[in-house]
Amino acid sequence: MKQMVGVLLLALLLTACAGGQAEETQGSKQPETSETDEKAAEQRNGESDKETDEESEDKNSQSEADEHKKDETVVANAVEPKYEITDTWSFKPIDQANEQVALLTFDDAPDEHALEIAKTLKELEAPAIFFVNGHFLDTSEEKKVLKQIHELGFAIGNHTATHTSLPTLSKEQQKQEIVGLNDKVEEIIGERPQFFRAPHGQNTEYSKQLAAEEGMLVMNWTYGYDWNAEYQDAERLADIMVNTELLYNGANLLMHDREWTAKAVPEIVKGLRGKGYELLDPSLIKTP
Numbered sequence: 001m002k003q004m005v006g007v008l009l010l011a012l013l014l015t016a017c018a019g020g021q022a023e024e025t026q027g028s029k030q031p032e033t034s035e036t037d038e039k040a041a042e043q044r045n046g047e048s049d050k051e052t053d054e055e056s057e058d059k060n061s062q063s064e065a066d067e068h069k070k071d072e073t074v075v076a077n078a079v080e081p082k083y084e085i086t087d088t089w090s091f092k093p094i095d096q097a098n099e100q101v102a103l104l105t106f107d108d109a110p111d112e113h114a115l116e117i118a119k120t121l122k123e124l125e126a127p128a129i130f131f132v133n134g135h136f137l138d139t140s141e142e143k144k145v146l147k148q149i150h151e152l153g154f155a156i157g158n159h160t161a162t163h164t165s166l167p168t169l170s171k172e173q174q175k176q177e178i179v180g181l182n183d184k185v186e187e188i189i190g191e192r193p194q195f196f197r198a199p200h201g202q203n204t205e206y207s208k209q210l211a212a213e214e215g216m217l218v219m220n221w222t223y224g225y226d227w228n229a230e231y232q233d234a235e236r237l238a239d240i241m242v243n244t245e246l247l248y249n250g251a252n253l254l255m256h257d258r259e260w261t262a263k264a265v266p267e268i269v270k271g272l273r274g275k276g277y278e279l280l281d282p283s284l285i286k287t288p
């Protein structure tokens with residue numbers, strides 16, 4: 001895929017090279033660090049509400065000059081999405097893609113276990129999205145971890161700068177939480193997130209608008225358990241994640257950067273595959 005993008009990019013460069021617009025960055029991050037997990041919103045079956053939105057992604061090959069950003073956007077859009085999100089946060093094939101898929105997502109990253117989780121997934125060749133919080137991206141060490149996760153091939157999603165409940169914030173604060181984090185992530189990995197998940201799944205009309213303007217797909221989840229005391233154990237968590245009655249085609253699985261979750265990952269991946277599920281590659285998901 002990268003190769004193909006490279007070839008396409010090269011072709012575009014040869015034919016037309018347009019001027020680029022410089023991306024501006026405004027890094028903002030709020031100092032707040034309220035990190036909590038989706039415990040509040042937990043729905044065992046998780047879905048909560050509304051919205052979807054989108055965004056474009058800019059994949060920039062830093063090797064090439066940024067003057068070709070426009071061309072890159074064209075290339076990005078050329079990638080055919082095979083799945084789209086539903087009203088209940090699951091995924092369905094756009095055409096003939098395999099419908100028995102499940103998406104793995106990890107929120108509140110990169111705290112202490114995200115890199116380990118990413119390495120485990122990589123060994124298992126299992127794709128996933130890591131939804132990151134800005135308050136875990138302050139030090140150079142933390143930034144390095146994010147870079148490593150990204151370089152292992154995982155999608156990086158936006159889970160806001162400080163993990164504060166969006167409905168409690170002003171518009172300007174919501175913008176800092178969402179756009180500010182995208183700026184920060186881009187500074188670190190060279191790309192802006194294409195997926196957005198609100199803290200506790202609490203979206204607002206304005207946050208959905210911002211996500212859309214940023215080209216991010218908003219997604220909550222269909223089920224998750226690792227914040228429940230009962231499942232803060234690798235074995236019990238792996239069992240429920242695979243055997244819950246909430247597992248169905250297109251399921252969107254919520255997990256977190258937690259010790260027991262990190263330990264449960266191999267069994268969750270094997271268990272889902274054992275039941276016939278293909279783990280959904282985020283790059284095949286349609287974004288706005």
Ligand SMILES: [Zn+2]
Pocket residue numbers: 036037038107108159163199200
């Ligand atoms: Zn969270």
